[in-house]
Each structure stands twice: as structure tokens, then as C-alpha cells.
Amino acid sequence: MTDILILGAGYAGLRAAKILAKKKLNANITLINRNDYHYETTALASIAAGTLKTNKVVLPLPANLPAGIHFKQATVTKIDRPNQQVLLADEAPLHYDYLIVALGLVSEDYGVPGAKEYAMPIVSLDTALAVKQHVEKQFQNYQKSQDPDDLKIIVCGAWFSALEYLGALAARLPKLAAHYNIPLDQISVQCIEAKDNILPMFDDQLTNYVKDWLAKHHIVLRTGTPIKEVQANAVITDEQTYTANTIIWTTGVSGSPVISASGLENRRNRVMVTDELCLEDDKSVFLIGDVAAVRMPGKPFPYPATGQIAFQMGVCAANNIAADLNHEPRKDFEFNDLGTVLALGDRDGVAKVFGEHKLHGYLASALKRVIDDRSLIEQSGLKAMFAHGRFDFL
Structure with a gap:
């Protein structure tokens, strides 16, 4: 056999x-x-921000494998x-x-000194949960420390996943501020990116929509700013040193x-x-x-x-x-590009679908949820979807 x-x-x-x-x-x-589970990688940003629970994105294994497939952890x-x-x-x-x-x-840390030791990635369920717990711990600690750096978050890199995290984080911050009795305007979030441009898969119209959205939600985007070093509580660039007690690494x-x-x-x-x-x-x-x-x-x-x-x-x-x-x-691989959707929280986003058709706003975010749910349906079936509560947004 x-x-x-x-x-x-x-x-x-x-x-x-x-x-x-x-x-x-x-x-x-x-x-x-x-691991003895599958998780939706596209949902890690929301897990890290705390806007989505793990049971919404995890499928236990081998329970959700088809008959005839053996599983070994x-x-x-x-x-x-x-x-x-x-x-x-x-x-x-x-x-x-x-x-x-x-x-x-x-x-990928690209050899930047200190990145591996002091910055937190979002590349797995465990790392996403670690980011969520760390941010909450810093906010809780601020009540005693009154250290402004406890309320500062630096995201290193403006890749697709970084921007989805920032979108989800912006949606969560008002609730976190209220829970820990922190004035929302004292929380600082910035994203530092080495390249001059972001989101090369989108045109200027959609990219500018994302930039405007970030600015409207008081998230500072610094492009053309290569990171030279990461320290325990600081990100060092050519121009200056930015301090924060939460440093997240999403450069690639x-x-x-x-x-x-x-x-x-x-x-x-x-x-x-x-x-x-x-x-x-x-x-x-x-x-x-x-x-x-x-x-x-x-x-x-x-x-x-x-x-x-x-x-x-x-x-x-x-x-x-x-x-x-x-x-x-055998047959050659042929990629059928169904488009790209970037979610900015659960009520906004941008998308390029069906060729060059562009969407932004709530419709784009709704499309993102449909795509994620379709993926889970095709991987596990409707029974698992209902069992894990994935349809409660309807």
C-alpha cells in the first residue's frame, strides 16, 4: 500500500x-x-487584538478530519x-x-538586532494570544506604575497582517481603556515601516483609504523608516528612538x-x-x-x-x-485569484475583487467574514461551523 x-x-x-x-x-x-488543532491564520490579527475568541477560529483534530485520514501529533x-x-x-x-x-x-527578523529577543510576532495561535495578554497586562500595570510607556504600542512593519491587527486593535482600545479606567487619548499606537509605500496589491485609492482610516483612529504610520535595533522597551531608527513597553514584530x-x-x-x-x-x-x-x-x-x-x-x-x-x-x-497548478480583502476591524476595510473591482467600508469587512467562513466550511463542513459558533454574526 x-x-x-x-x-x-x-x-x-x-x-x-x-x-x-x-x-x-x-x-x-x-x-x-x-498541535491537535487547525486554526484560521487569517484570524490571528483579531485574536491578538482581543476582538475574536479562539473557539471561533480553531478546529480540533483529528475530530474534524475526513474518514480515511490518520492523524499523528x-x-x-x-x-x-x-x-x-x-x-x-x-x-x-x-x-x-x-x-x-x-x-x-x-x-522573519531580517537580522535586526534585538528583534527576536524583544519584539513579539503574530504568526501562530500561541503568539497571537501572547500579544493580547501582554497588552492587557501593560494596561493593568499602568494603574500602579503611571508609566506612559505602558500605554504605548509600536507595531514594526506595515505588512498586510500588521494593518489588520491595527484595525482590530483600534476597535478594541475604547473597551480596554474603559475597563482599566484609562483616558483613551493617553494610549499611543504607531506603526513603523522601512519602505516608503504600503499595500502594493492595492492601488492608490484603496491605499490612501487605509492611511486615512489609520489617521482618523489616531494611529501614527511612519513609512520610509528602517529599524536599526530593537531594545527591551525601545525601537531605534536613524532619526530617533521610540519607547514603548509593547513592541510587536510584523515585518515579514x-x-x-x-x-x-x-x-x-x-x-x-x-x-x-x-x-x-x-x-x-x-x-x-x-x-x-x-x-x-x-x-x-x-x-x-x-x-x-x-x-x-x-x-x-x-x-x-x-x-x-x-x-x-x-x-x-498530472496537471499544472493554475492560480485562480479571487481577490484580496483587508479588514479594518469588523466594520471597515478595503478590497480588490473580480479583477479590478474595488470596495471599501462595511461591505469590504462583510466580504472578509464571508470568505473566512467559506474557508472553514470547505475545510470542515457546516456541522463544525455551527458547533464552533461561527455564524453568530448573522
């Missing part, structure tokens, strides 16, 4: 498992994940391709005939370090794969999601890593493995 291993239960890995289960293959399919340390094995921490290696690598991402991400540990040629732990999503020199190993780079047609650079592309890559990789086992031809 053919052994198929899937590493990682994020968007890509979980989707691949579901597609393979539908194929009714003569194969032993095992999904390996560090373990930490992957290395892929041993010569022996067709996956090495696990404190566990015996597992053999594979086909391998789908969907191990996700980690925070890279793929799982397992990629480098496995000796795969990569750039920031993303591997350039073929059009079939496998390795050029090993057709049995597929890489999808945040650890994979797929060149855009006619372009010298790959698609950006997003939830929707990970979802579609999971489908393609699973279909190509099934094609091999059924003695059918």
Missing part, C-alpha cells in the same frame, strides 16, 4: 488531506501536525529524502512514498526552518517548485503553502504567499498524487 504523508494542518495541508480522502485511493494517508525536524523518511522529535521516523510538505511559516515571514534543515535549496525557507508543485529532482515530494514558491506566469518572481493560494495548492498537489496512483497525467 502506498504511504502518503502530509506535514502540517494549515490551509494547504488540511485541504490536501480532504481531497485525497475523497479519492478513495489504495493508500495509507497520515497527516502530521505539531508530532513535531517534524527533518526530511530525509535519500531514505524517504520524515524525522520527528522524540519519535521513530516515518516512511513515505509521496510527501506533501505544508509546514507553514515563522517570523519565512517558511519553516525544517526546509533548511532538510538541505533543500531555498530562499527564506521557500522552495521554488515545478508547475506540478513538486521538486524538480524528486517528483514524489510536493511543497505547498508558505514553504513553496510558484513562479507567476510571465514573471520572474513567485506568487505572494496567501491563504487562498495555499488552499488551491493543496487541491493541486492532492490531485497530482491521485493522478499518479490512477495512472493518469
